[in-house]
Every structure is written in C-alpha cells, then in structure tokens.
Amino acid sequence: MKARYFIGGIIIVLFLGLLFYNFTRTNIEYESDFSKVMQSGKVCKATGVWVKEKSFEEDIKNRTFVFYLRDAKNNQMKVIYRGTKPNNFEIATNVVVTGKFEDGVFHATDVLTKCPSKYEGQNINTSGS
Amino acid sequence: MNKIDLIVTNLKKTFNRRLVFDGLNFEIKSGEKLIITGKNGSGKSTLMKILAGVLTESAGFFQYILNDKKVDRENIYQIVGLVSPYLVLYDEFTAFENLKLFARIRNIKMSDEEINQILKKVGLFDRRNDLVRTYSSGMKQRIKYASAILHNPLVLLLDEPTSNLDLDGKNFVDELVEDFRSDGIVLVATNESQDFKYGQNIINLDNFHNIQVK
Amino acid sequence: MKKIYYIFYKDFSSELRMRFAINALIMFVIVAVSTILFSLGSENAPQNVYAGMFWVVVFFSAMSGLSRTFVSEEERGTSLILSLIANPISIFLGKFLFNLVLIFFINSIITMLYMFLFQEFLIKNWMSFLLAFLLGNFGIAASSTIIAAIISKANVKGTLYPVLAFPVLLPLILMLIEITKSAMEGNPINDVEAEFLVLVSYDVIMITASILVFDIIWRD
Amino acid sequence: MKNFWKYFLFLLVILVLLGGLIPPIVENPKSFFEFPLIRGLEDKARIIFFHVPTAWLTVLAYLIAMYYGIRYLKNKNIYDDMKSVSAAALGFLFCILATLTGSVWAKFTWGSFWHWDPRETSIFILLLIYGAYFALRSALEVEEKRARLSAIYSIIAFLTTPFFIFIMPRLMIGLHPGSLEIDPVTGQVKASANPVIKFEMAANMRVVFFISLIAFTILFFWLWNLSHRILKLEYENQKEI
Numbered sequence: 001m002k003a004r005y006f007i008g009g010i011i012i013v014l015f016l017g018l019l020f021y022n023f024t025r026t027n028i029e030y031e032s033d034f035s036k037v038m039q040s041g042k043v044c045k046a047t048g049v050w051v052k053e054k055s056f057e058e059d060i061k062n063r064t065f066v067f068y069l070r071d072a073k074n075n076q077m078k079v080i081y082r083g084t085k086p087n088n089f090e091i092a093t094n095v096v097v098t099g100k101f102e103d104g105v106f107h108a109t110d111v112l113t114k115c116p117s118k119y120e121g122q123n124i125n126t127s128g129s
Numbered sequence: 130m131n132k133i134d135l136i137v138t139n140l141k142k143t144f145n146r147r148l149v150f151d152g153l154n155f156e157i158k159s160g161e162k163l164i165i166t167g168k169n170g171s172g173k174s175t176l177m178k179i180l181a182g183v184l185t186e187s188a189g190f191f192q193y194i195l196n197d198k199k200v201d202r203e204n205i206y207q208i209v210g211l212v213s214p215y216l217v218l219y220d221e222f223t224a225f226e227n228l229k230l231f232a233r234i235r236n237i238k239m240s241d242e243e244i245n246q247i248l249k250k251v252g253l254f255d256r257r258n259d260l261v262r263t264y265s266s267g268m269k270q271r272i273k274y275a276s277a278i279l280h281n282p283l284v285l286l287l288d289e290p291t292s293n294l295d296l297d298g299k300n301f302v303d304e305l306v307e308d309f310r311s312d313g314i315v316l317v318a319t320n321e322s323q324d325f326k327y328g329q330n331i332i333n334l335d336n337f338h339n340i341q342v343k
Numbered sequence: 344m345k346k347i348y349y350i351f352y353k354d355f356s357s358e359l360r361m362r363f364a365i366n367a368l369i370m371f372v373i374v375a376v377s378t379i380l381f382s383l384g385s386e387n388a389p390q391n392v393y394a395g396m397f398w399v400v401v402f403f404s405a406m407s408g409l410s411r412t413f414v415s416e417e418e419r420g421t422s423l424i425l426s427l428i429a430n431p432i433s434i435f436l437g438k439f440l441f442n443l444v445l446i447f448f449i450n451s452i453i454t455m456l457y458m459f460l461f462q463e464f465l466i467k468n469w470m471s472f473l474l475a476f477l478l479g480n481f482g483i484a485a486s487s488t489i490i491a492a493i494i495s496k497a498n499v500k501g502t503l504y505p506v507l508a509f510p511v512l513l514p515l516i517l518m519l520i521e522i523t524k525s526a527m528e529g530n531p532i533n534d535v536e537a538e539f540l541v542l543v544s545y546d547v548i549m550i551t552a553s554i555l556v557f558d559i560i561w562r563d
Numbered sequence: 564m565k566n567f568w569k570y571f572l573f574l575l576v577i578l579v580l581l582g583g584l585i586p587p588i589v590e591n592p593k594s595f596f597e598f599p600l601i602r603g604l605e606d607k608a609r610i611i612f613f614h615v616p617t618a619w620l621t622v623l624a625y626l627i628a629m630y631y632g633i634r635y636l637k638n639k640n641i642y643d644d645m646k647s648v649s650a651a652a653l654g655f656l657f658c659i660l661a662t663l664t665g666s667v668w669a670k671f672t673w674g675s676f677w678h679w680d681p682r683e684t685s686i687f688i689l690l691l692i693y694g695a696y697f698a699l700r701s702a703l704e705v706e707e708k709r710a711r712l713s714a715i716y717s718i719i720a721f722l723t724t725p726f727f728i729f730i731m732p733r734l735m736i737g738l739h740p741g742s743l744e745i746d747p748v749t750g751q752v753k754a755s756a757n758p759v760i761k762f763e764m765a766a767n768m769r770v771v772f773f774i775s776l777i778a779f780t781i782l783f784f785w786l787w788n789l790s791h792r793i794l795k796l797e798y799e800n801q802k803e804i
Contacts, residue, residue: 008555015544016725022540023729043391043528109389145705146801183426184563187639187707203430203558211427217420219353221360231428233349276424489719493712497702506698510691511719514726541729552722556715559636563708 034075038101046106047096050089051076058085065111069095077101081108089113131312132196133159133208133283135180139189142175149175150337153189162306162315164325167334173318174213176334177288180316181211193284207235210277212270213288220262224253224272227261228279235280244279251275251301266293274305285309288318290327346429350437354412355444363415368408368449375400376456393464394523397457398516401483404449405512406505409487412438413495422495422561431558435488439550442491443484450480467529474532475522478542482515482549489553492560515545572785575778582771583612592765599765610668612771616779617661621689624654624783628696629721632714642795644710648700649790651717653783655693662686681731688727692720 037046048069050056054076056067065081067089079097089095099108140153149172157163167173178184180191182205193200193208200208218227225244232239248254251271256264261272270293277285287306291299306327309315317327325331358365379396416422425434454476457464466472490508494500518538525535532539588598588606598608631647634640665683666676677683699716703709 005555008551011551012548012722015547019541019544019725019729022537022544043524143707145707146798178423178563181427182562183423203432206427206430209427213423215420216423216427218424219357219421220419221357230349230353231424234346234353234428234433236346236349276428486719493699493716496708496712497699498704499702503698503702507695507716510688510695511723513688514723514730517730541726545723545726548722549719552719556718559711560715 033073034069034071034077035073037077037106043098043100045096045098046077047071047094048077050095056085056089060084069097069106077106078104079106079108079111081111083111086111086113131159131283133312133314134194135191135284135314136194137180137189137191140176140179140186140191141188142172142179142184143187144175150334151188153332153334153337155332157314157316159312159314161330162317162328164328164331165316165318165334166320166325166331169320171334173334174215174288177211177213177286177316177318178215180284181209181286182206195283207280208283209286210280210282210284211286211288212273212277212290213286214292215288216273216276218261218269218272218276220260220264223258223260224248224264224275225257227272228275231276231279237280239279247275247279250278252297267295267298270294271298271301274301278305281310283310283313285313285315286318287315287327289321290317290319291321291324346433347436347440350425350429350433351440351444354438354441358441358445361415364408364411364445365448368404368445369452371404371407372400372449372453372456375403376453376460380460387463390463390465390527391524393457393461394527395520397453397464397523398479398519400453401450401479402512402516403505404453405446405483405487406508408445408449409442409484410491410494410500410504412441412488413491414500417495426561431561432554434561435492435554435557438492439484439488439553442488443481446480446484446487450476464527466523466526468526468532471522471530471532471535472526474539475519475526475542478539478546479515479519482542482546483512485546485549485553486511486515489549489557489560492557496560496563511549515542518542518545568781568785572778572781575774575781579612579771579775579778583609583775586767592767595767598768607668607672608768610664611768612775614661614664614668615772616776617657617664618686619776620779620783621654621658621661621686623780624650624657624787625689625693625717625721627787628654629714629717632710632717635710636714639707641706641710641798642791644706644714645794645798646787646791647710647714647717649794650787651693651696652790653786655690655697657783658686658690658693662690684731685724685727688724695720 034046034048037044046069048071051068051070054068056065058065063083065083065085067079067081068076069079070076079099081097081099094113096112097106097108098110099106101107134156136156137153139151141151142149153176155163165173165176175184179186182202193205195208219230222230225241225248228244228247229239229241232244245254245257248257251274253268253271253275256268261269264272285306287302290302290306294302306315306317315327317324319325319327357363379400413422416425429437458466487508490504490511494504494507497503518541522535522538522542525538586596586598588608592599628647628651631643631650635643635647665686669678669683670676696713696716700709700713703712
C-alpha cells in the first residue's frame with residue numbers, strides 16, 4: 001500500500017523533472033534572424049526592433065498598420081499587420097510579430113510590444129530603445 | 130482447512146455528522162456464526178458494507194486474518210461474499226451471463242457446467258437465459274446468493290437474508306448457512322426473529338448507538 | 344490483466360446492448376461538425392483555425408460521452424456488485440480501457456468527417472498527426488476517466504463534468520493544437536519534439552496519479 | 564501579548580498605505596522618500612505593492628488548501644477539511660482581486676483589459692480551478708464524501724499546473740516582468756528583468772514591497788484562522804442540537 005504511493009510518487013516526480021529538463025533545453029522559437037524568416041515561408045514568431053527612422057503608416061479605414069523591423073544583424077523587413085497600432089508602440093523596447101513572410105513582406109497576424117519592465121530609475125541609459 | 134479470523138476494534142461510522150455506531154468491538158473465528166441486530170437505521174447494512182470492504186469506516190479498524198496473514202484491504206473481495214438489499218446486478222444481462230462475467234472478472238476458472246450447478250442450487254436454472262430485468266424481487270434475491278457463493282468465499286455476509294423469499298427460498302438459505310464450509314465465518318444482519326437461528330451469538334447495534342462523542 | 348480485460352468486456356457488451364454512450368456521442372459529433380460547417384458558410388477560415396476547432400470538437404464529445412461508464416454504474420446502483428468482484432485498480436483500468444476504445448472510435452469519426460467536409464483540413468505530416476492523435480487520446484481518456492469517477496459520486500453530474508475537466512485537459516489540448524498546426528503545415532516531426540515530450544509526460548503523470556487516488560474515490 | 568499580531572498587522576498596513584501611496588515619483592530621486600520615474604508606468608508603478616501580494620496569496624492559499632486536503636485523506640479529521648476549504652475560499656477571493664487589479668492596470672498600461680499574457684492565462688486557469696473546486700463541493704452533500712473528493716480534485720488539478728508553466732511561453736510572449744523576452748541588442752531570448760526575484764527595484768520601493776508582502780501574508784493567515792474557527796464553531800453548534 002505504502003510502497004505503491006512511493007513508486008507512484010517517484011514516477012510523477014521523474015516525469016515532472018523530464019518536463020522541466022525539456023523546458024530548459026529547448027529554446028522558445030522566436031526567430032531573431034530575419035534572413036531565415038524570409039527564406040522559410042513558414043508561420044513563425046519573429047522579433048526585432050522598430051526602425052524609427054522609417055516611421056510607420058496607419059490606415060484606420062482598412063485597419064492596417066505598416067512598419068519596419070530590424071534584427072540584430074541590421075536586416076530590415078517590412079511588416080503589414082491587419083489591425084490597429086498597439087497602444088504603447090512608440091516606447092516599446094522590442095516587438096514580436098507572428099505571421100508569414102510572403103511576396104517580400106511579413107504578413108503579421110499578431111503584434112506584441114514589450115515595454116521596459118525595470119522598476120528602477122532611468123539614469124541608466126537604455127540604449128536600443 | 131483454512132483459518133480465518135475477523136477482528137473488529139473500536140469501529141466507528143458517522144454519516145454526515147450523524148453517528149451510526151461507535152466503539153464496536155468483536156472477534157470471530159473460523160466456524161463461528163454471528164447475528165447482528167438492531168433497529169432500523171442502527172447501521173446493520175452499513176456494518177456489512179464496511180466488513181465487505183466497499184465502505185470506509187470513520188475511525189477504528191477491522192482486520193481479516195487468513196492463516197495468520199493479514200488480508201490486504203484490496204483483496205478482501207476475494208474472500209467475502211455479500212448478499213444485501215442494496216446489491217443490484219447488471220439487468221441488461223441474463224443470470225447466466227452475469228455469473229459468467231463475475232467469474233471471469235474474478236479471474237477464477239469455471240466451466241459453464243459449474244455455473245449451471247450454482248444456478249440449479251439457487252433455483253434459477255430454468256430462467257437462466259432470461260434478462261435479470263425481467264426477474265421478480267424473489268428471483269433477484271436468489272441471483273444475489275448465486276453471485277455471493279460463486280467464488281466459494283470464506284466469509285459470508287448476509288444482510289436481511291430472507292427478504293422477498295418464498296418458503297422454498299428460505300429453506301435454501303437455511304441449508305446454505307447450515308452447510309456453509311466449516312472453516313468459514315457467517316455474519317447475518319437481521320431483525321427477523323426466525324433468522325436468529327442462524328447464529329450462536331447476537332450483537333445488538335443499538336447498544337453502540339448512543340455513545341456520546343467527547 | 345485478464346481482470347482488466349473482462350471489466351472492459353463487460354462494459355463493452357453492456358454498451359452494445361444499452362447504447363448508453365455511443366448514440367449520443369455520434370449525434371453530438373454530427374451536430375457539432377455541422378454547426379461549424381454552417382457558421383463558416385462559404386468563407387475560408389485560416390488554416391490553423393481548423394486545427395483548433397478539431398480539438399474543440401474532440402474535447403466536447405469526450406465531455407458528452409466519457410462519463411457514462413461510471414455514471415451509469417452509480418445511477419443503476421451496480422457499483423456495489425462491481426466493487427465486490429474486483430479490486431479498485433482493475434476497475435479503474437478496465438474503465439479506462441473502455442473509454443480509450445470509445446474515444447479512439449469517436450475521434451476517428453471526427454477526423455474522417457473533417458477531412459471529408461473541410462478542404463482546408465489538410466494534414467501534410469501524417470506521422471506527427473497520428474502520433475499526437477494516439478498520445479492525445481490516451482491522455483484525454485486518462486483524465487476524463489478519473490474526473491468521471493469523481494463526478495459519478497456527485498449530485499449534479501452532467502454540467503459539472505466539463506467544468507472539472509476543462510482546467511485538467513487544457514494543457515493537453517493546447518499542445519495537441521500546436522502539433523496539429525505544425526502537421527498541417529507539413530513541418531518535420533523534429534520541430535514539435537518538445538511538444539511530444541510534454542504529451543508523454545502528461546499521459547504518464549495523469550495515469551499514475553489516477554491509479555494512486557482512485558481507490559479513495561471509489562470506496563464510499 | 565494576546566493581540567500582538569493584530570497590532571503588528573495594523574502597523575504594517577498603515578506603513579504600506581503611507582509608503583505605497585505618498586512618496587512622489589520624480590525623474591531623479593534624491594531623498595529616500597522619492598520613487599524613481601519609470602517611463603511608461605509613472606504613478607501606475609505603485610500597483611506592485613498591492614497586486615503582487617494578492618497574486619502570491621492566491622498561490623499560497625491553493626497550496627495550503629491542498630496540504631490540508633491531503634491531511635484529511637490521511638487522518639479523516641473533518642477539521643482539516645474546514646481548514647482546507649477556508650484557505651481555498653480566501654484563495655478564490657485573492658485570485659479575483661489579483662485578476663481585477665491586474666486587468667484594470669493592464670487597461671491603462673498595455674491598452675486593454677486582457678492580453679492572454681502567460682501570467683494572465685495562468686491566473687485565469689487558477690480561477691477556473693478554484694471555481695471548479697467550489698462547484699464540486701456544492702454538488703456533494705455528504706460531508707465526508709465532499710471532503711474526500713474535493714481534496715482529490717485539488718491534487719489532480721495541481722498536477723496540471725507545471726504543464727502551463729512550460730506551455731505558455733511557447734504559445735505567447737509575456738508582458739509581465741520576469742517572462743521571456745528578446746534582448747533588443749543581441750537578439751537572444753532571455754528571461755526579462757524580474758523585479759521580484761532579481762531585485763531590480765529601487766531600494767526604497769523594495770522596502771515597501773516586502774513590508775506589503777509580509778502584511779498581506781499575515782492578513783491572510785489571520786482571516787484564514789478566523790474563518791476555519793467559525794466553521795468549527797458552527798459545526799460543533801449543529802452537533803449539539
């Protein structure tokens with residue numbers, strides 16, 4: 001009786017361990033290299049920084065939002081999002097887009113912005129944003 | 130010859146804050162037969178279900194000891210046969226199919242002939258291929274006996290053994306209890322005074338009912 | 344092992360005679376799929392929506408059929424005789440086996456209906472879809488059997504079942520949707536290797552936990 | 564010192580209210596009584612003193628409810644079930660509070676009430692589990708059965724939570740601090756700054772934050788203690804009739 005709970009407990013802990021090992025081992029696939037995004041043609045999550053110099057276009061009538069992203073290697077990519085501009089797009093440090101690269105444009109189904117999350121003063125210069 | 134003991138120590142059952150019984154102590158050995166009596170609602174059926182291992186007690190404990198070895202809770206079903214008014218068989222199957230299924234699930238080898246023998250014994254042989262759904266209450270009582278003795282149990286728990294039975298059926302129960310294996314235990318829960326002949330000792334559950342919990 | 348098989352066999356032949364679950368299940372699937380069909384009309388929804396809707400139908404058909412094995416025993420009062428002839432573990436595994444067969448049957452029907460009715464439901468990597476189908480059915484059967492055992496002891500059984508099962512089945516369903524999406528895009532199985540590991544862990548953890556706690560549920 | 568904890572709690576709550584709401588938020592904090600300005604957050608940063616403790620208690624209460632559930636299964640002592648259910652009830656309350664405070668804040672900071680960010684999703688699932696737990700309890704009339712089955716459900720539901728921790732980041736990117744994000748400079752995936760774990764919080768904010776965490780925890784145990792004692796009294800009262 002007691003032995004059964006013991007063995008069962010060990011099995012459960014073992015597989016929870018496997019789960020966490022698996023979690024730490026595999027990267028969560030946010031593609032940060034745009035050259036790969038452009039080649040693959042698959043649905044993926046891509047991440048980059050908004051190119052402020054090229055600004056953005058917003059078409060409220062057709063609900064489209066167009067902007068440019070660049071990755072760490074300075075590859076730039078045009079993104080078309082069928083939706084409205086996220087609220088704090090301008091102050092975002094980082095943009096994540098979900099979608100597919102087709103005909104030279106990235107068609108995003110989802111755009112997420114990450115904001116600065118440090119509860120510290122701004123005297124540290126946050127470059128990149 | 131097997132040796133079986135049943136030890137009941139300080140057994141207590143409460144049901145939704147209501148005390149059913151408390152401080153129940155007794156011990157019976159191979160060959161002994163015990164009558165359990167008490168008013169309606171005194172917990173006779175509850176005690177029978179607890180001893181059959183299908184209901185959990187609230188406190189205290191009971192233990193079957195087979196040939197000096199404790200019987201695991203999970204294996205009580207192998208040595209116990211229960212007849213109870215609460216027992217309902219699968220009524221979409223015939224009597225024969227029910228017994229055949231039970232034998233298979235219990236993993237005991239039984240030929241169709243042996244099952245027919247048991248059906249003859251309880252007087253259902255002629256109706257063995259009818260669905261249990263079509264049975265009268267007396268016949269349902271008889272098929273319960275068949276399922277209780279199918280695996281030749283060491284412990285026979287009979288709750289209201291003669292209810293719904295005709296004279297012929299009562300004679301069958303008399304015979305069954307009389308001729309029950311000499312190394313076995315029989316417990317009979319009843320209020321019918323004519324059933325008191327089945328056992329030597331009587332426990333009245335009413336005596337265990339009024340104890341106040343501290 | 345034999346005991347488990349015969350408990351399954353008992354439920355199976357009982358189902359053949361009484362049709363507790365199967366008729367309702369098939370009707371449910373037909374109703375659900377045709378509702379989706381009507382609501383889409385001639386519009387083409389994006390591909391991954393079909394992957395999601397496939398598992399949604401699977402989840403709700405599981406919710407409408409898999410509780411019957413325990414609920415019918417409890418409603419008819421036959422659980423007493425069952426616990427008198429077998430130990431709790433065999434009972435659980437027998438019922439689990441029955442639910443496993445049932446869900447395989449019903450999900451095969453759903454898959455065929457989907458392939459037949461929705462052109463967009465096109466699986467390009469059958470290997471990974473079938474493996475997900477296999478592991479997914481196992482997990483759904485495991486979780487829904489133990490939840491059904493809990494439900495069968497309660498007063499209101501029907502509405503409570505999906506409420507209790509949803510949080511437990513959600514991680515499984517989410518993973519299955521991810522794998523199905525990937526299979527529909529024709530990605531190799533390695534892409535969703537991690538998801539498969541999660542499925543396996545889920546299946547093992549759920550079945551182990553169920554076996555451990557079942558006898559506490561079963562004995563009144 | 565019979566009422567030590569009550570006075571202590573009172574003191575802490577006053578401290579948290581004063582410390583959390585009064586200090587002005589300035590660009591370059593000079594004195595200890597000024598909080599740093601965080602761009603995009605401004606005054607909304609104060610939520611951390613109230614939102615995080617409620618979220619923490621939601622989880623703590625669940626663990627306590629499960630612990631006493633398991634104890635009930637072992638000892639069959641109905642008082643353990645009372646402790647379990649009152650912890651769960653408080654957990655449910657704090658869960659609702661955490662969801663509401665979070666979603667109101669999200670409306671003003673992230674733009675809408677709900678984003679399905681991993682942590683929002685997990686609190687939603689916890690809300691569902693708590694809801695299911697109470698739905699199950701209300702459907703069971705026999706006390707012993709209710710205690711037993713709800714304890715078992717809490718265990719089974721708990722076993723699925725590690726899966727969410729794994730699954731969520733694969734399905735959606737986190738907005739909460741501490742969730743995974745992509746470093747804008749290197750492009751690598753990394754866990755973002757977690758103000759709770761990594762203490763990337765100004766020192767004076769940290770003091771208020773931890774006082775608040777302690778105060779909320781004491782408040783929880785006080786409420787829990789009261790509610791399971793009430794249940795026990797009611798139970799004994801009914802038994803005498």
